[in-house]
Ligand SMILES: Nc1ncnc2c1ncn2[C@@H]1O[C@H](COP(=O)(O)OP(=O)(O)OP(=O)(O)O)[C@@H](O)[C@H]1O
């Protein structure tokens with residue numbers, strides 16, 4: 001594996017044509033990736049897409065079968081020891097020594113890295129203050145994951161890998177971890193995140209890569225992806241068939257009856273929303289609810305991955 | 315190698331260990347329970363044909379026929395000792411537990427009708443010592459009848475191989491120290507090295523500046539300390555409860571240092587080369603159990619049939635226990651020297667193999 005000479009100085013991760021097999025299973029199939037300094041980059045993908053495998057190659061835990069990989073200008077497999085001092089890692093399915101506490105875990109990692117982080121602060125921000133002195137084996141699943149996140153913060157890493165950091169967490173903890181990620185970004189760290197939560201990717205990431213069958217299908221900012229692959233805005237009103245008839249004749253936009261109650265009006269631009277609302281008002285018909293919707297990353301994801309299953313996309 | 319990192323990892327492991335009551339029980343309490351049990355139960359009984367080391371200095375015929383008669387009883391196996399060897403130091407040097415000295419004047423005195431004593435050296439702690447004395451006395455009686463003198467001419471004077479006259483418990487102490495040097499590191503290392511592989515803890519550690527060598531050293535350190543503690547407990551239990559008397563010199567150090575090093579490495583090697591936790595457990599047990607029973611841990615090798623004694627020589631633990639017995643029971647430092655040299659070679663081989671085979675991460 002040759003080191004990739006960083007052509008662009010702000011590239012933190014650079015991958016070209018990465019292939020990784022497990023026996024006969026091809027987990028990563030010619031993947032290209034470029035992550036810039038200071039960005040939060042998310043990899044989205046269904047189970048078995050190859051996200052963890054990719055991340056582990058980048059961390060230097062697995063040897064690539066072929067392709068060029070450069071992380072912070074280093075070859076992760078051969079220069080792992082140097083690289084590891086500069087990166088923080090929260091692996092998927094994090095495990096620690098059964099009878100050590102989160103506080104002890106932090107002080108252990110601090111001694112190994114030779115850093116002196118504020119353990120209390122770390123415990124506080126990942127939301128482990130209440131469980132700081134419990135043995136790891138007695139922590140809940142979510143608390144165990146938070147220990148993993150806490151340890152990824154011990155060495156003030158310039159690059160942080162978070163493999164599904166919020167899977168299995170309660171909604172409040174998830175938002176807590178989003179804050180942690182935003183904070184890391186604010187302090188200048190680059191973050192590579194994998195997740196199944198599209199909302200999370202949408203909220204946090206500067207760029208998102210959607211991965212399936214070992215390849216990246218698309219990679220862009222969340223809003224570009226939505227506008228490119230998502231539908232237009234829609235106004236949804238619950239007014240029954242009378243409303244449907246009225247709006248269909250009153251408006252030049254596409255109007256659909258979703259079910260016996262809801263009517264959906266597709267609007268090309270945001271200024272058209274007012275026209276639709278005005279028409280609803282002018283109809284004088286009673287209605288229960290009125291909302292404006294836009295496709296989320298989730299719709300894009302389901303659309304793209306679904307299309308790929310049907311073999312429409314390469 | 316950074317002491318800071320070794321210490322940090324040592325502390326984590328120490329806590330893992332001391333917070334695990336099963337680990338503590340098996341490493342510290344279990345050997346004590348065994349010393350109590352075996353010390354109480356094991357009082358006699360013998361097996362196999364005891365060996366008697368005979369030095370025949372007799373200038374006449376009688377000594378030779380006496381030796382032959384002894385051997386013909388079938389109850390003893392006579393081994394002749396060169397006449398230039400000095401008795402009983404020779405027995406000590408070789409850790410032999412029974413010896414018979416036939417004096418130069420044996421034939422001449424007997425012919426002259428003067429009473430005379432043969433000297434038998436035995437180790438009272440050895441289960442076979444009573445039968446050796448009994449058989450020798452029987453042969454002496456037979457000779458007395460044959461010599462047809464009015465009063466018995468030949469007698470037997472009893473001497474101990476070493477002045478301290480070790481007891482069974484004296485032998486049990488080095489045996490059980492060897493036992494605790496073996497089981498705790500062996501079982502724990504086989505277990506954690508395969509478990510950490512499965513739970514990916516090794517992978518996680520590989521993401522820190524801790525090195526494989528540092529990790530291994532911290533485990534060795536911990537088991538050195540644990541072995542030292544169990545050494546103290548075992549000697550104290552033996553001396554206080556069974557009035558054992560063992561000699562403790564700096565010669566125990568090589569064995570107490572190399573033993574844990576060896577078994578930590580061996581356990582690590584087994585856990586590393588096997589694929590799953592199950593296979594690691596099986597391979598670990600196949601190595602550990604025969605070694606545990608046949609290396610002179612619970613009973614002296616002399617009670618085992620000769621072929622089994624031969625088998626014992628393939629076990630590293632045999633050399634550790636033999637060396638500890640030489641130092642602590644016989645104060646035979648020449649023997650200990652040989653044993654420690656063998657253990658040192660084994661240590662280097664297994665440690666290097668473990669370090670080479672052990673990988674933090676897989677391809
Ligand atoms: N250690 C392994 N041995 C064999 N095959 C593996 C191994 N790890 C992963 N795979 C296979 O490689 C493929 C990619 O797995 P990977 O763990 O990278 O997926 P992922 O995208 O992280 O999935 P998830 O969202 O479920 O975490 C899967 O088909 C999986 O079965």
Ligand SMILES: [Mg+2]
Nearest residue numbers: 051052053092
């Ligand atoms: Mg994964």
